[in-house]
Amino acid sequence: MKIIFTGGGTGGHIYPALALIKTIREKRPDTDILYIGKLDSQEEKLCERENIPFIGIKVLPLYRKNPFKNIKTIINFLKSYHECKKIIKNFDPDWIVGTGGYVSCPVIYAGAKKHYKTIIHEQNSTPGVTNKFLAKYAKYIAISFPESAKCFPQKKVVLTGNPRAQVVYEKKIIKKSDLGLTENKKFILIFMGSLGAKYVNEAIVKLLPLLNKRKEWEVVFVTGKEHYEDIQHKISSMVLNNIQLKPYIDYMPAYYQHADLVICRAGATTLAEIAALGLAAILIPSPYVTNNHQEKNALSLVNNNAAIMIKEKDLNEDILYKKICSLLDNPYELRVMRNNMFKQGIRDSCERFLKILDS
Known part of the structure; x- marks a missing residue:
């Protein structure tokens, strides 16, 4: 199996992906994994630390307070979208998993447009703007809070919880x-x-x-x-x-x-x-x-x-x-x-x- 992961910007988007990658490596050791994230980012540093193959792309956020800046964001999105199509075609994954943050947008969108199977994961009870947009294109939408279900197409929703929680639950015992x-x-x-x-x-x-x-x-x-x-x-x-x-x-x-x-x-x-x-x-x-x-x-x-x-x-x-x-x-x-x-x-x-x- 081959899986592309994407997500970043904050630890809340990155650590669920890393937790899931850890489990996949333990239980499906023959799986090939690639992480697509933002260049020179926290996710790049963490992937390097965890020895996860990483490709960085240039992405820009949406600017809520200054919409005129979004012209540059849209142009950048189109460039990164075409770049992601090439990366995805070369890697040819079985799945593409997005854990949120604006870096996941061109990756999931490109994968869906090329008819690859995609999953997005929503960590919060109220979806972020990226996952709201991607919900239309994803095959499955994994949610952490039951309250999130009403925000997405019901036939796509799966209550998975947050992979990070399992890593914490399966903790090593340390004396007080x-x-x-x-x-x-x-x-x-x-x-x-x-x-x-x-x-x-x-x-x-x-x-x-x-x-x-x-x-x-x-x-x-x-x-x-x-x-x-x-x-x-x-x-x-x-x-x-x-x-x-x-x-x-x-x-x-x-x-x-x-x-x-x-x-x-x-x-x-x-x-x-x-x-x-x-x-x-x-x-x-x-x-x-x-x-x-x-x-x-x-x-x-x-x-x-x-x-x-x-x-x-x-x-x-x-x-x-x-x-x-x-x-x-x-x-x-x-x-x-x-x-x-x-x-x-x-x-x-x-x-x-x-x-x-x-x-």
Whole structure:
């Protein structure tokens, strides 16, 4: 079998593809794989790291605030479309899989026009503009949230979940003590993505002294590399014995497996991971994303009593502390939320994809 993967721009589009490629290599080792992404991009670096054959193309995004710039985008799209047709013809894949981001548009479109079998994967509950456009041309549309189904032609939709969640669920066991954590304390994991979130981080800095008073709790606060030094300076005069400050965590599953509660954004990959593990969560959706899709992602869990959501505009340390206490001081409520979250998780996403690829 030969498969072309495409997707990029953010980790949320890239990591599901990498997770699926990992499973395919393990279970279908004779499969030839090619990744088409943007030149000089995050996906190119990650493919190089994972030893995945990669071809880079030049692509431009849609400009929502300045439509006149889209003239250049359209011209670029036509060029990349013809380039992709040549790449696809030479590779002659059995399937082309797109995991979102504007780089996937010319690849999937070219494949469909050349009558190759195509799959697009939507990570969010509300589809992005690329997948909305490509839905007409794809043979199958893999979705991560049941709510997405109504946005696409029903006969094409398959609920697969997010392949990244399966990779996290099939984690290696790491001892709590190896992470500098205490066995008999409740563990709160706070993170806002690789770059962090300035406004939320400021609220959490004010929250830390309140959390530190609870000697039966301990906290790992992942600030994001961009904000680490600033926050470290702000808390330097505080005595915070139960708090670990980190700029970034390379292997988040190690911390997930011991977390009693996570406080995080509502990006699609993060939610897929914590749902697969059944982690209780307080979600603070980013209001700065397209179509407010993080809030919609969060609501899909909140509506199933699987998480608590606080909008960023409503956030302060007192509200957040009360929400934390409502869970950690009430074992029954915490257990119910974890059970509900676990029910929302899809832990066999890669196998669901393999069934499609074998069809």
